[in-house]
Amino acid sequence: MFDIIHCPLRLKADPTRVVVRPFHIAFTPEGGRVRRIADYVLGLDEKAAGEELELVLRDFDLRHWQTRNVFNARYAQIEAGLGLDGASLPETKKQLIGAFFCHEYSYAAAALMNPSIVPHPDQTGMSHGAVRIIMSLRAVGEGHISSVAFREGILGPGPVFELMSEPPFATAADSAIELDQGAIEIHRHRDSSLSGTVLFPMTEAQRNGLEDLRLVQFDHEDGSKEWLGTYTAYNGTQIQSELLRTSNFRTFTLAPMTGPAARNKGMALFPRKVGGKYMMIGRQDGENVFLISSDRIDDWGEGQLLLTPKYAWEQVQIGNCGSPIEIDEGWILLTHGVGAMRKYSIGAVLLDKDDPSKVLGRTEVPLLSAAHEDREGYVPNVVYTCGAMLHGDHLFIPYGVADSSVAFGFVALDELLAGMK
CATH class of the missing domain: 2.115.10.20 (Glycosyl hydrolase domain; family 43)
Incomplete structure (x- = not known):
């Protein structure tokens, strides 16, 4: 030997050891769940949207690098499919929408x-x-x-x-x-x-x-x-x-x-x-x-x-x-x-x-x-x-x-x- x-x-x-990954939900011609989630966020007033985003960040911000930027990037990936105009949306709502389409992966x-x-x-x-x-x-x-x-x-x-x-x-x-x-x-x-x-x-x-x-x-x-x-x-x-x-x-x-x-x-x-x-x-x-x-x-x-x-x-x-x-x-x-x-x-x-x-x-x-x-x-x-x-x-x-x-x-x-x- x-x-x-x-x-x-x-x-x-x-x-x-976790990273943030895209959470994929299939788009449907009628919009389906993706459209429903986006409409929910769009229907919130800015104060409520900010409070919901802060809840998410309280749970996850210390576990990841530049979490808000990650949420913004994910929003940008799905913006066209939702038919949204990001230029007219507050940053808070874009980040919250992005967060709904992300998940942690170990x-x-x-x-x-x-x-x-x-x-x-x-x-x-x-x-x-x-x-x-x-x-x-x-x-x-x-x-x-x-x-x-x-x-x-x-x-x-x-x-x-x-x-x-x-x-x-x-x-x-x-x-x-x-x-x-x-x-x-x-x-x-x-x-x-x-x-x-x-x-x-x-x-x-x-x-x-x-x-x-x-x-x-x-x-x-x-x-x-x-x-x-x-x-x-x-x-x-x-x-x-x-x-x-x-x-x-x-x-x-x-x-x-x-x-x-x-x-x-x-x-x-x-x-x-x-x-x-x-x-x-x-x-x-x-x-x-x-x-x-x-x-x-x-x-x-x-x-x-x-x-x-x-x-x-x-x-x-x-x-x-x-x-x-x-x-x-x-x-x-x-x-x-x-x-x-x-x-x-x-x-x-x-x-x-x-x-x-x-x-x-x-x-x-x-x-x-x-x-x-x-x-x-x-x-x-x-x-x-x-x-x-x-x-x-x-x-x-x-x-x-x-x-x-x-x-x-x-x-x-x-x-x-x-x-x-």
Whole structure:
């Protein structure tokens, strides 16, 4: 077995983390409930409307950032459908109407899991051996809807990890702009920190969730860097692999990927081109690991079979656990394996640096597996990560436990390589 340095920190589901979301009531030709609510507010005199708004603010203003502005923005979204002229309405009534069409959503009430990690774009002020990081998390709330949350922190010096404190308020990235081919652009709220930002489903293909973001810092051939992430969009019946792109974690584009491989989940992008090609690890058949190359970063074919189940702890299925990590000896690819009783484990393989289709080594035993103290939760007997990070002479692995919480561990790189056959 491997000697894992476990961090005492554990992140868990937290129903107190709430954001304001639109509360959708369908418009009908006759107006229906939407019209009735608006007419009720319009029929109030200004004093009564002010008193009703103050009651709402008394309950919710301290729980959210700029609550009145949120209500104003929601009113603006439904104004045309109501046939109203906002210019002639008092601010109090617009805010009260907006409040009736909002609700609180506890985005991580059910589960917090499946993290990935990348270096932060801003490394100013870091001491020698320390790295500022960004971690993505899959947060699950009411209706089992998945969203993407972020946390910032610092690694090192040495095998040490510290998270920055969460801000008191969480805000949803919004201002969605439709682009070509089903893509959208969304923006982090200008006053929100990244650790307080949540990315929610925005398109019909994403309606039931953004699942398992695998972030990677991508080095382009011109020397520029971009932060990319593959994830699964789920609409309740179908899945689709999509790609998140950002250069600053303030503006994000979310776009569907095309090609046969994009019909499944669990795709992980290499952090640079290899041999002039974009490279991806996939799991098109839900059982084995494939290597895919492409001339385009958004279109992926079937690829070639790379790994099949070999050991008992991975006989049911194997898949990747995030993007390959480049070291002098090649590419480290973390894998997940599922064995008897659907028990999950995390292992690793070493791929050739110039030809990743060549497997140079493979761990016979897992780095991590669902242990007795880490088996209970929403989905028992699961350990899973969407991406680790090399830090000095250690590999830092944030990982989900039982689809319920997130734990953290370090493994020495030389020990990992020595444990491969």
